[in-house]
Structures are given as C-alpha cells and as structure tokens.
Amino acid sequence: MRSLTDLDLLRELEPVAEENLRRHLGIAVEWMPHEYVPWGLARDFDELPWEPGQSVLPTVARISFELNLLTEDNLPSYHRLIVSGFGQDSAWGTWANRWTAEEGRHSIAMRDYLMVTRGSDPQVVERDRMFQMCNGYDRPNLGPLRTLAYVSFQELATRVSHRNTGRVCAEPIAERLLTRVATDENLHMIFYRNLVAAALEISPSATLAAIRDELMGFEMPGVGIRDFRRKAIQIAQAGIYNLRIHHDDVVAPVLRQWRLAELEGLDAAGEQARDEIVAFVAALDDAASRQTEKFAEADARRARADARRTEAMASA
Incomplete structure (x- = not known):
C-alpha cells in the first residue's frame, strides 16, 4: 500500500470535495439574520x-x-x-470561504438577538469577545486527515450544543434562531463526514489513525473562553452538552456512518488504530455513565437540602 503525501491526498479527494460542494450549494438555504431578531423590542442602552x-x-x-x-x-x-x-485552491478554497461566510452569519444573528432582547450584559459579552479573539484558537498544522476528522466531530458537537441550548431557552424566538444555526452546522458536518468516508477508501489506515487521534484529543472549540471550565460544568449538568450527549449524539453516529468495522486492507497500524477507537468509545461510554450518576447524586443532595430549608422555614 503506497503512502500518500498530504498534497496527493488532497488531489485524490478533490473530486469528492467538488461533488459535496455542489451538493451543499444545492441544499443550503439562504436566510437573513435580521429576520430572526425581534427588533421591535430594542431599547437604547444609554436610556435604559x-x-x-x-x-x-x-x-x-x-x-x-x-x-x-x-x-x-x-x-x-x-x-x-x-x-x-x-489550502486555498480549487474546491477546497471555495468551500473554506463559503463555510466561513455561513458561520459568520451565525454570530451576527446571535449577538443581535442577545442585544435586542437584553438577554446578556452587553459589556460582559464584548469584553469576553475581546478576550477570546485576542487569545485566538490554535493547533499545530495537523494536515488534511486530522483536520477533516476533527471538524467532522466538531461540527456535529456544535450543532447539538446549539440545538439543546435553544430548547432550554424556553423562548420561541431564541429556539427558532438556534435551530436555524444548528441546521447549518449539520450541513457542514455532512460535508466533512463525507470527505472522511472517501479518505477511508483511499488511505484507510492513515485515516483511521487520524480519527483515533482526534477522538482521543477532542475538545470543544470553546476551550479558552474566559471561565470556560466552570461554565462547561453547568452546561453539562443542565443536559445541554455532557459526556453522555457527546457519546450518544456525536461520536457514535459519526462512527456508524463510517462503518469502521467493515474496513478492509488495513496494515498493522490501521488495525491497531481501529482497536484503539473501539476501546476508547467503550471507555467514553463508561465515563458518561459515571458522570450521569454523579450529576444525579448532586441533584438528589440539592433536593434534600431544599426540602430541609423548606421544612425549617415552615416550622419557624
């Protein structure tokens, strides 16, 4: 089995990228951020x-x-x-620019919603934005295979996070907006997932190694946001995004689509990577169950404490 350079791989995958770019452009819906914002609620922050x-x-x-x-x-x-x-050539560059344009629409609509509805402190949001963007987000140049593997999981994780956030907002306009954003993220995931599927046919062992490495080192793109860890725990406890959701709604469905168990023609390193993926997913499942139990125990303790406080107030 010949070893492909990154450039070779991109060239072999280019027809698949072109096909999926055409597919995406054919089904992506044009939408206007301003149509998802209740502008009639706006008030001047200087006045109020x-x-x-x-x-x-x-x-x-x-x-x-x-x-x-x-x-x-x-x-x-x-x-x-x-x-x-x-790279920026051919369908790859066209996709990167299209993806960026669509993602930019999300932040426009989401910020406008929060400002118009006074959903968040505008000064805190802006200071956190400056903090986040000045720090940026960086990873070493991983090459096309690991980049494709990462964004396949990341786009679906982002979709799930947006969708579940919309549900807990308990406000129909917010849910409508975040459902729209989640739909875009799902289309982006499909593009990347299809490219990984093609890479598994071209270079199965190397692609499996990339999937393994990204699974084991996966982190949500929000890592680095100010006070991220504490906020991520709150989000996990609320059932918006936690280990169980990561396993059930992100990792498992993507891996099923790639049919890793059916891959043939693997070398020794590829077989090892597949075994390690199976073991990691099983360990993730166990960790998700432990986290769920921990959250349930914490909820029970809070309920008992609330009951004691209520009883004490009633007897006072």
Whole structure:
C-alpha cells in the first residue's frame, strides 16, 4: 500500500470535495439574520442601562448561548486552521470561504438577538469577545486527515450544543434562531463526514489513525473562553452538552456512518488504530455513565437540602 503525501491526498479527494460542494450549494438555504431578531423590542442602552432582570433566558441557557456565540466569534482562527489544512485552491478554497461566510452569519444573528432582547450584559459579552479573539484558537498544522476528522466531530458537537441550548431557552424566538444555526452546522458536518468516508477508501489506515487521534484529543472549540471550565460544568449538568450527549449524539453516529468495522486492507497500524477507537468509545461510554450518576447524586443532595430549608422555614 503506497503512502500518500498530504498534497496527493488532497488531489485524490478533490473530486469528492467538488461533488459535496455542489451538493451543499444545492441544499443550503439562504436566510437573513435580521429576520430572526425581534427588533421591535430594542431599547437604547444609554436610556435604559442593562440589568440582569431584563433577560428572559434561564441562567444556564444564557451561559450556553454566550459560550456558543463566543465560539462563533472566533471565526478568523478557525478559517486559518481550515485553510492551513486544505489550502486555498480549487474546491477546497471555495468551500473554506463559503463555510466561513455561513458561520459568520451565525454570530451576527446571535449577538443581535442577545442585544435586542437584553438577554446578556452587553459589556460582559464584548469584553469576553475581546478576550477570546485576542487569545485566538490554535493547533499545530495537523494536515488534511486530522483536520477533516476533527471538524467532522466538531461540527456535529456544535450543532447539538446549539440545538439543546435553544430548547432550554424556553423562548420561541431564541429556539427558532438556534435551530436555524444548528441546521447549518449539520450541513457542514455532512460535508466533512463525507470527505472522511472517501479518505477511508483511499488511505484507510492513515485515516483511521487520524480519527483515533482526534477522538482521543477532542475538545470543544470553546476551550479558552474566559471561565470556560466552570461554565462547561453547568452546561453539562443542565443536559445541554455532557459526556453522555457527546457519546450518544456525536461520536457514535459519526462512527456508524463510517462503518469502521467493515474496513478492509488495513496494515498493522490501521488495525491497531481501529482497536484503539473501539476501546476508547467503550471507555467514553463508561465515563458518561459515571458522570450521569454523579450529576444525579448532586441533584438528589440539592433536593434534600431544599426540602430541609423548606421544612425549617415552615416550622419557624
């Protein structure tokens, strides 16, 4: 089995990229950010300064909405990573620019929604944006295979996070907006997932190694946002995005699409990578179950504490 350079691989995958670019352009829906924002609610912040009670979003929904927005804001860093992995020529460059344009629409609509509805403190959102974008997001040049593997998981993870955030917002306009954004993210995931499927046919062992490496080192693109860890725990406890969701709604469905168990023609390294993927997914499933149990125990403790407080107040 011959070893392909990154340039060789991109050339062999180029017809697949062209086909999927045409597919995407044929089904992607044009939508206008301003149509998803209730402009009639807008008030001048100089005349009416922001106060926490003005937000109709539940606290955890606001936190998740803000994190998702900050992730979308860091688009220049992600564009650079995509271009460094695929280049700017042919269908690859066309896709990178189209993807960037569509992603930019998300942050426009999401920020406008938060500002018009006073869903978040405008000063905090802007300071967090500056912090995030000044730090940027960077990874070493991973090459096309690992870049494709990463964005396949990342786009689906982002879609799930947007969709679940919309559900907990308990506000129909926010849910409509985030459902629209999640639909875009799903189309982006399909593009990348199809490219990985083609790469598995061209260079199965190397592609399996890339999938393994990205699975084991996966992190949400919001890593690096100010106070990310604490906020991510709150989001996990609320069932917006946690290990169970990551396993069930992101990792498992993508791997099923790639039919890894049916791959043939693997060398020893490829067989090892496949075994390691299976073992990792099983370990992730176990970790997800432990996290679910931990959250349930914490909920039970809080419920008992609330009951004791209620009883004490009643007897006072």
